[in-house]
Amino acid sequence: xxxxxxxxxxxxxxxxxxxxxxxxxxxxxxxxxxxxxxxxxxxxxxxxxxxxxxxxxxxxxxxxxxxxxxxxxxxxxxxxxxxxxxxxxxxxxxxxxxxxxxxxxxxxxxxxxxxxxxxxxxxxxxxxxxxxxxxxxxxxxxxxxxxxxxxxxxxxxxxxxxxxxxxxxxxxxxxxxxxxxxxxxxxxxxxxxxxxxxxxxxxxxxxxxxxxxxxxxxxxxxxxxxxxxxxxxxxxxxxxxxxxxxxxxxxxxxxxxxxxxxxxxxxxxxxxxxxxxxxxxxxxxxxxxxxxxxxxxxxxxxxxxxxxxxxxxxxxxxxxxxxxxxxxxxxxxxxxxxxxxxxxxxxxxxxxxxxxxxxxxxxxxxxxxxxxxxxxxxxxxxxxxxxxxxxxxxxxxxxxxxxxxxxxxxxxxxxxxxxxxxxxxxxxxxxxxxxxxxxxxxxxx
Numbered sequence: 001x002x003x004x005x006x007x008x009x010x011x012x013x014x015x016x017x018x019x020x021x022x023x024x025x026x027x028x029x030x031x032x033x034x035x036x037x038x039x040x041x042x043x044x045x046x047x048x049x050x051x052x053x054x055x056x057x058x059x060x061x062x063x064x065x066x067x068x069x070x071x072x073x074x075x076x077x078x079x080x081x082x083x084x085x086x087x088x089x090x091x092x093x094x095x096x097x098x099x100x101x102x103x104x105x106x107x108x109x110x111x112x113x114x115x116x117x118x119x120x121x122x123x124x125x126x127x128x129x130x131x132x133x134x135x136x137x138x139x140x141x142x143x144x145x146x147x148x149x150x151x152x153x154x155x156x157x158x159x160x161x162x163x164x165x166x167x168x169x170x171x172x173x174x175x176x177x178x179x180x181x182x183x184x185x186x187x188x189x190x191x192x193x194x195x196x197x198x199x200x201x202x203x204x205x206x207x208x209x210x211x212x213x214x215x216x217x218x219x220x221x222x223x224x225x226x227x228x229x230x231x232x233x234x235x236x237x238x239x240x241x242x243x244x245x246x247x248x249x250x251x252x253x254x255x256x257x258x259x260x261x262x263x264x265x266x267x268x269x270x271x272x273x274x275x276x277x278x279x280x281x282x283x284x285x286x287x288x289x290x291x292x293x294x295x296x297x298x299x300x301x302x303x304x305x306x307x308x309x310x311x312x313x314x315x316x317x318x319x320x321x322x323x324x325x326x327x328x329x330x331x332x333x334x335x336x337x338x339x340x341x342x343x344x345x346x347x348x349x350x351x352x353x354x355x356x357x358x359x360x361x362x363x364x365x366x367x368x369x370x371x372x373x374x375x376x377x378x379x380x381x382x383x384x385x386x387x388x389x390x391x392x393x394x395x396x397x398x399x400x401x402x403x404x405x406x407x408x409x410x411x412x413x414x415x416x417x418x419x420x421x422x423x424x425x426x427x428x429x430x431x432x433x434x435x436x437x438x439x440x441x442x443x444x445x
Contacts, residue, residue: 064082066122067079069123071224072221076256078123079121079256079260080123080147080226081122081123082125083107104125105136109135109139120143120260123147125146125148126146127148128149128158131155146167146169146170149171168188169188170189170191171190173191174193184205189204189205192206193208194211205223206223207226207227209227210226210227212229213229239367245268246312249271249309250313250377254309254310255377258298259294261305262297273445274317274319275293275312276296284296307334310358310362311358314326314327315444317445326361327444328438330357331436331440332357333398334356334358335429335432336429340426341397343421344419344420344421357398359379360401369388371384382394396419400415400426
C-alpha cells in the first residue's frame, strides 16, 4: 500500500507572508510613545528596544492554557487553568512563586470578566497564603474549584469557613496527610498521585500523572484523571509558535466541548476569522449569516465544527501555499471516502472513512509519529491503523484515494474492485469532492 502521505509535496518549503513586525516606536515627548497606548495595547521595553504593542489576547495566548481532566472513558470532564513557560520551581524564592500565582489570578480575573469560565468545572491552583486576598472573593464562581494544600490547621479552618460561603476546594495531597486532613469528606475534591489511590470516599478524586490504563485499576469508577495516557505528549517545543497554536487548536476541537473551542478562538482573532470563512462554504455547511464564531459553532454542531477546525489547523491563518494544499487534500479525501463508504454494505464505516481522509495530512504538518497524534487527538483505533500503515478495514479505502490522486488506472481498478465499487461511481465522487475543496480554498485568506 502507498504511504499515506506520498502524494504530498516534500520539496517546496512553506510560503511565508510579508514581515508584519511593527518598527520600533519613535521616542517623543520625553521618551513616551503615547500612540502605542491605543486600543488596549501595552508597550514592552527590553534592553533599550521598544517592541510592537502586545494586546490582551496575545498575553493570554502566551501565558495561559486550559489543561483537560478526563473521565475513565477519555471524555473531557473539567479543565485546569495553568501558566505556560518557565515557571518558578518548588525550590525558587517565595517572591518568584508569588509572581507566578499573581499572574495566574490576574488572567483568571480577565477570563471571568469576559465570561469565558462558564460551563465545565475549572480548577485553579492557589497557595494557602493567598486565600485571604480580597481578589479571591471577587473571583469566586460556582464552577471554580480552588486547588490548595493547607500549611497548618489555621489554613484548614479558613478553607472550611470559605466552603460555608459557597467556595469549592480541592485538596492537593501527596498521600502523607496530616491528621486533621484525614477526612476527605471535608473537601469537594482531592487530587493524588496516580500511585497513591485513595481509600473509600464519596468525594471527587483526581488521579494525577496517569501514564497507562493499568494504573487506574485501583481507583474509583467516577474519577477525573490527568496525564499522558489521555493527552499524549505535550505540545512539542520544536513546533514553533504558529504550529504550536494550531496543534493546540486541534487538541481543543477534538477533545473538548464546543464552548472550549469557542473560548480558544476568541483568544485568536485571526483563526476565528478563518474558521468563519470555512464555515460559510460547503465544508462548514452554513447557508446563512451568523453573528459570531460561537453562533457558527452551535449552528454547525460538534461534528462539522471539528471538521472546520481540522481544516483550519491544516491551512493556518494566513493560509500558506502548503497549508492550502493540505486542507484541499484533507477535504477531498474525506468527502470522497465518506460518500463512497455510505454507498456500500460497509456504510457503518462511513464516519471513520471520512476521518481517515480528513486527518491523513496531519502527519505532514506536525512532525511526530501517527500513533502519537492518534493519542493526542483521540482518533479511533481503525483510523490510527489506516494512517500508520498497520492495515485494518480502512486501509483499502485510503489506498483507493491515493490511486485517484495519482491517476493510476491499474491501482484504481484494483482497489475499486476489492471494494466492489463501479469505476464510474468512484470517478464521480472524486470529482464532486474536488469541486467542494476548490470552493473552500477560494475562501481562505
